[in-house]
Amino acid sequence: MTAPLTPPPPPHEQSSQSSQGSPAPQQAWQLPAGGSAVPSGHDHLWDGTYGQDGPGMKTEVREAALITVAVALGGVLLGVLWWWLAPQVPLVGDLVNKRWIVYLADSEGEQAIGVDGTFTLLALAFGVVSALVVFLVRRRGGIPLVVALGVGGLLGSLLAWRLGVWLGPAQDVIAHAKQAGNGVTFSAPLKLGAKGALLAWSLAALVVHLGLTALFGPRDPEPYQQNPVQTDPYGAPLP
Secondary structure (H helix, E strand, O other): OOOOOOOOOOHHHHHHHHHOOOOOOOOOOOOOOOOOOOOOOHHHHOOOOOOOOOOOHHHHHHHHHHHHHHHHHHHHHHHHHHHHHOOOOEEEEEEEOOEEEEEEOOOOOOHHHHHHHHHHHHHHHHHHHHHHHHHHHOOOOOHHHHHHHHHHHHHHHHHHHHHHHHHOOOOOHHHHHHHHOOOOEEEOOOOOOOHHHHHHHHHHHHHHHHHHHHHHOOOOOOOOOOOOOOEOOOOOEOO
16 A cells, blocks of 8 residues: 655745754845846946056056156257247347447348247147157056146247257357347347247147047946846846
8 A cells, every 4th residue: 555645845844844953044135125136246247447447546657757758858859940940030230339239130020920930830749749649658548647748748848948049049149249240140049939839839738638538548338237137036037
């Protein structure tokens, strides 16, 4: 005579019976009240956007210092080009009553304006080139990098200005007139009349670099996924 078949107990009864007096393990994860769930491996949806972003402040400051020095040294080339390309301002010295008088050979000439314009155009070109090179070397922007471009451009302009003046004609026009002779035309010292041209390099570099970063720089990922996948407590996706 065979024993009657009895249905197996429900799963929760099996768990309590198999423990033989030991407390049943509590479920470590439960559905939230809304019935939706975030998968346990949801870290792949947000890869630490607010965590390690960029090479670090110390590295950025070190790179900014190197960029500042490199950009400022470019002022040597700017000064040489300014001295070479700037138009000469002609002067004439006359000896009147044993006193030398120096005046412009062409009172209506625009050579002095051309000197300032040459420096400004060269500085703008240097600003564009320096911003392009820095962007190609390090595409990720940052405040230290922008400050480096601005400060380096200003230092480079100051260096170019002083170097051009030093390479140009003598600053003592009376001595130069005596050396040239009475009524002989000679070149005036190289002079930057519009001191605002010293900011042209920095302004051009900042504008171009910010534009390149906005157009072609890396984009930060979205910090949150718009529609995360909802799963049940066992990791299976919900319909």
